[in-house]
Amino acid sequence: MRYIKLIVLFFQSSAQEELAYRANFWIHLLHALLNLATGAAGMWILFRQVQTLRGWDFTAALAILGVYLTLDALRGLVFGPSFEALAGMGQEVWSGNFDFTLLRPLDVQFLVSFRRWNLYALLDLALGMAVLGTAAARSGQPLSLPGAAAFLLALLAGLAALYAVLLAFTGLVFWSPAFTFTWVFDAVFQIARYPVDLYPGWLRLALTWVVPVGLMTTVPARALTQGIPPEILWASLAAAAALLAASSAFFHFAARRYTSASS
Amino acid sequence: MIPRGAIALVKGTWASWMQYRGFFFVLAFGWMVPPLIYLLVWSTAAGEGAPVGFSRGEFVAYYLALIVVNQFTYPQTNWTVGDWIRGGMLNTPLLRPLAYIWQVLADEVAGKVVFMAFVVPVSAVLALVLRPELRLTPRAGLLFLPALALAWGLRFLWGLWLAMLAFWATRADALLAVQDALTFLLAGVVAPVALLPEAVRWLAGVLPFRYMVGFPVEVLTGQLDGAALLQGFAIQSAWLALAYVLCRVVWRSGLRRYTAVGG
Numbered sequence: 001m002r003y004i005k006l007i008v009l010f011f012q013s014s015a016q017e018e019l020a021y022r023a024n025f026w027i028h029l030l031h032a033l034l035n036l037a038t039g040a041a042g043m044w045i046l047f048r049q050v051q052t053l054r055g056w057d058f059t060a061a062l063a064i065l066g067v068y069l070t071l072d073a074l075r076g077l078v079f080g081p082s083f084e085a086l087a088g089m090g091q092e093v094w095s096g097n098f099d100f101t102l103l104r105p106l107d108v109q110f111l112v113s114f115r116r117w118n119l120y121a122l123l124d125l126a127l128g129m130a131v132l133g134t135a136a137a138r139s140g141q142p143l144s145l146p147g148a149a150a151f152l153l154a155l156l157a158g159l160a161a162l163y164a165v166l167l168a169f170t171g172l173v174f175w176s177p178a179f180t181f182t183w184v185f186d187a188v189f190q191i192a193r194y195p196v197d198l199y200p201g202w203l204r205l206a207l208t209w210v211v212p213v214g215l216m217t218t219v220p221a222r223a224l225t226q227g228i229p230p231e232i233l234w235a236s237l238a239a240a241a242a243l244l245a246a247s248s249a250f251f252h253f254a255a256r257r258y259t260s261a262s263s
Numbered sequence: 264m265i266p267r268g269a270i271a272l273v274k275g276t277w278a279s280w281m282q283y284r285g286f287f288f289v290l291a292f293g294w295m296v297p298p299l300i301y302l303l304v305w306s307t308a309a310g311e312g313a314p315v316g317f318s319r320g321e322f323v324a325y326y327l328a329l330i331v332v333n334q335f336t337y338p339q340t341n342w343t344v345g346d347w348i349r350g351g352m353l354n355t356p357l358l359r360p361l362a363y364i365w366q367v368l369a370d371e372v373a374g375k376v377v378f379m380a381f382v383v384p385v386s387a388v389l390a391l392v393l394r395p396e397l398r399l400t401p402r403a404g405l406l407f408l409p410a411l412a413l414a415w416g417l418r419f420l421w422g423l424w425l426a427m428l429a430f431w432a433t434r435a436d437a438l439l440a441v442q443d444a445l446t447f448l449l450a451g452v453v454a455p456v457a458l459l460p461e462a463v464r465w466l467a468g469v470l471p472f473r474y475m476v477g478f479p480v481e482v483l484t485g486q487l488d489g490a491a492l493l494q495g496f497a498i499q500s501a502w503l504a505l506a507y508v509l510c511r512v513v514w515r516s517g518l519r520r521y522t523a524v525g526g
Contacts, residue, residue, distance in 0.1 A: 023434065027434060027437045030440065030441070031437075031440055034440055034441065034444040037444065038444050038447050038448060038453070041448055041453065042301070042453045045453055045454050045458070045459060045460065045463075046304060046305070046308070046454070048460060049308065049313065049315045049454075049458060050308045050311075050313040050315065053304075053307065053308055053311065053313070054307070054311065178285070178286075179285055179286075179289075180286070180289060183289045183290075183293060184289055184292065186293065187289075187292050187293040187295075187296045188296070190296050190297065190300060191296070191300055193300065194300060194304055198303070198304050198307050199303050199304075199307070200303060200307070
C-alpha cells in the first residue's frame with residue numbers, strides 16, 4: 001500500500017516537472033509519429049517484395065511492431081527514465097548522489113525503477129496499442145477471450161523480461177559508472193522490431209538465450225495473430241519470472257560494490 | 264586559410280573526443296544496428312529464394328558498404344552546432360581569429376576518426392562471418408571515391424544549414440529527427456532504392472537523401488549503368504551547390520540575429 005502511494009507521488013512530481021515544458025509535447029508527438037511511420041514503412045516495403053517470410057506476413061509483422069512499440073512505450077513511461085538517472089556521465093553513480101538514494105528507507109530496486117515517469121510515453125503507448133488493434137483486425141480471426149488472455153499474459157511476460165534485462169544492464173554501472181550500458185541495450189532491442197525467425201541461426205540462439213528478445217516481442221505477436229500453444233505461454237511466463245529473480249539478485253549484488261564518490 | 268591553427272584545432276578536438284571513446288563507440292554501435300537488421304532480414308529473404316533481384320551475398324555486400332558509408336557521411340556536427348548556438352558557446356569560436364567553420368570541420372574530422380576506428384573493424388569482422396558477394400570493377404571503384412566525397416559534402420552542408428536554424432528557433436533540432444527518418448526511408452537503408460515501390464523510388468531519386476548514403480553504395484556495387492550514373496552525379500552536385508548556398512545565407516543572416524546567451 002505504501003508503495004502504491006509512493007508511485008502515485010512519483011508520478012505526480014514527474015508530471016509537474018514535465019508540464020512546465022509544454023512545447024515538448026509536440027516534439028514528442030513528432031518523434032512518436034516518425035518512429036511509427038518508419039517502422040511501418042519498413043515492414044510494408046519488405047512484405048511488398050515477399051508475401052510471406054518464414055511464416056510471417058505483413059499482418060503478423062504489424063503485430064510485432066505493435067508489441068515492440070507498446071513495450072518500448074511502457075519502458076519509456078517508467079523504468080527507462082528511472083534507470084537513466086542512475087547510469088552515465090554526470091548521473092547518480094558517477095557523481096556520488098546515489099548516496100541519497102541508498103539512504104532512503106525503501107527497497108533500493110523499487111526506488112531506482114519507479115521514481116521517474118515520463119508522461120509523454122502515454123502517447124507512444126496509445127500509438128502502439130493502435131497498431132496492435134490494426135493487426136488484430138487485419139488478421140481476420142475473431143479474438144476469443146482465452147486468446148486475448150493468452151496475448152496479455154505473453155505481453156506481461158515480455159514486459160517482465162524487458163524490465164529484468166534492463167535492470168541487469170543498469171547494474172553493470174557499478175563497475176563502470178560513466179558508461180551508458182542501457183544505450184547498448186537500446187541498440188540491441190531494435191532487433192526486436194522483427195521476428196527472431198527472420199535472423200540467421202546463430203543470432204537466433206543469442207536472441208533466445210543471451211538477450212531474450214524473442215520472448216519480448218515474437219511470442220506475444222504470435223499469440224495475437226495466430227495463437228500459441230499453452231506450453232509456450234507457460235514457458236515464457238516461467239522464463240520471465242526466472243529472469244526477474246536473477247536480475248534482481250544481480251542488481252542487489254552489484255549495488256553492494258558502490259563505494260560512493262570522493263567529493 | 265590558417266592551416267596551422269586548423270590542425271591544432273583538429274588535434275585538440277580529437278584528444279577530447281578520444282577521452283570519451285567508449286561513449287562514441289556506443290553511439291556508433293547504435294547507428295550500425297538499423298542497417299544491420301535490414302541486412303539480416305533481406306539476406307534471409309533472398310536466401311529463402313524470394314525473387315527480389317538481389318542474391319543473399321549481394322545484399323550483404325550492399326549493406327556492409329552502406330554501414331561504412333553511412334557512418335562516414337553522418338555529420339555528428341549537426342547536433343553540436345545547434346547546441347553551440349542555443350547555449351551561447353558560439354561566443355568563444357567567434358572571438359577566435361579563425362572562421363567558425365574550422366571548428367566545425369575539426370569536430371567533423373576528429374569524430375570521423377573515432378567513429379571509423381569502431382565501424383571499419385566491426386564491418387570487416389561481419390564481412391568474414393557473412394560472406395559478401397562483390398564483383399568490384401576498377402571503374403566502379405574509381406567512381407565510388409568522388410561519389411563518396413560529394414555525399415559527405417552534401418550531408419555535411421545539409422545538416423549544417425538545418426542545425427543553424429537554431430538561430431531562429433530553439434527547438435530546430437526536431438527537424439534533424441525528420442531528416443534522419445527521411446534518410447532511413449529514402450537513402451537506401453530500409454531497402455536498396457531499386458527495391459522501393461515506384462512512387463517512393465521516384466521521390467528518392469529527386470530528393471537529396473539518396474545522394475548522401477545510398478548513391479555511393481550503388482556506384483560501388485555496380486547497380487548503375489552509364490546514364491543512371493551521369494544523372495546521379497548531376498543531381499548530387501546540384502543538391503551540393505544548393506546546400507552550400509543555403510549554408511552561406513543562413514549563416515550570414517543568422518549571425519546578425521545571434522545574441523549570446525550565457526557563454
